[in-house]
Amino acid sequence: MKKISFISGALIVVMLLLFLTGVLDFNNEIKKSIASGNKLYASKDYDTSLEVYRKALEKNSEDAILNYNSGQASYQLNNYEQAIEHYDKASDKVDKYLHQGNCSYKLADSSNDMNQKMESYNKALEIYKNGMVNFPSNVELKYNYELVKSKIDEMNKDNQNQQDNENQQDNKENQQDDNKNNQDGKNDQQDNKDNQENEDNKQGQQQDQDNQNNESGSEDKNKNENGEDENKEEEQESEQSKNKEGNQDEDKKNQQEQGEKSDEDKEDGSSMNKEDTSEGEQNDKDIMQVLQMLEKQEESSLKNNQQVKNSGKEEKYDW
Structure with a gap:
């Protein structure tokens, strides 16, 4: 048992020695890299020093x-x-916050994009703020914080002025558009008014033309009616003329008959050596009746002619 315990203890000791030896070698290698890189950094060989740090x-x-x-x-x-x-x-220390904040500040100054610039300034401001929380007595952190804050305020002011100018320009353009629209609306109204007036004029001209056509038709109709009236008058006058001629022929016939009768009377008188007084008086009465009849026919004929004359027609056919 004692032999087994001894062997186990020896193995543990060996393993611990190997582990401690490896750790010591690892730490020594990092320390050597840091020392080598620091020498290169001090000589301003920043590329080579960064390569040494990166391998470590x-x-x-x-x-x-x-x-760091x-x-x-x-x-x-x-x-x-x-x-x-x-x-x-890196570990928390003043230089870490100062240098990290300065990196964000440098990125903001080198950017031409306003949004990217504002983002980098805000990030730098946050880093300086965290540094002041951990190291409140550090003056450099406070100074850098105030500097970046003034940059941000200046940008906000410029953005606000730019926004105001854009709004004013937009308002001006909108006003111009409104004025243009109003002018277009007035022009449209004037055009509509002119079109309405033209339409009214066309309708008035058409109505005048229709009236003229109606008047012309009425005149033609009146002419036709007048022509018909004239034809009727001519027919009436022709009939009256025929009636008058008939009356005249009848009068001549009566006169002829009367003359023949007178001749017969004469012949009878010559043959009979005149009739008595009663027969002569009877003949006189017959003659008077004939004459009265002729006068009535003449008056009737003149009356008919006078009615034609007074009918308001032209005196072309007056007689």
Whole structure:
């Protein structure tokens, strides 16, 4: 039993020695890398020093000293984004917050994009603020914080002025658009008014034309009616003329018959040596009746002619 216990104890001791030897060698290698890199950094050979620090970080990526020194070398090479990543893993001290905040400040100054610039300034302001919380008595952190804050305020003011100018320009353009729209609306109203007036004029002209056509039709109709009236008058006058001629022929016939009768009476008188007084008187009465009849026919004929004359027609056919 004693022999077994001794062997076990010996193995444990050997293993501990090997472990301690390896750890010591590992730590010594990191220390050697840090020392070598610091010499290169001091000689301003920042690229070579950063390469030495990087090889050591491949063995222990969380080493605070290696990360801080790598951040310093990256800062000198203007590789600010990489420097910020290394500073995040460094131990808390004033230089860490100062240098990390300065990296964000440098990124903001070198950017032409306003949004990126504002973002970097805000990040630097946050880093300085955290540093003041951990080291409230440090003056440099406070000074850098105030400097970045003034930059941010100035940018906000410029942005506000720019926004106001853009708003004024937009309002001006909108006002111009409104004025243009109002002018277009007035022009449209005037065009509509002119079109309405033209339409009214066309309708008025069409109505006048229709009225003229109606008047012309009425005149034609009146002419036709007048022509018909004239034809009727001509027919009436022709009939009256025929009636008059008939009356005249009848009168001539009566006169002829009367003359023949007188001749017969004469012949009878010559043959009979005149009739007595009663027969002569009877003949006189017959003659008077004939004459009265002729006068009535003449008056009737004149009356008919007078009615035609007084009917308001033209005196073309007056007789």
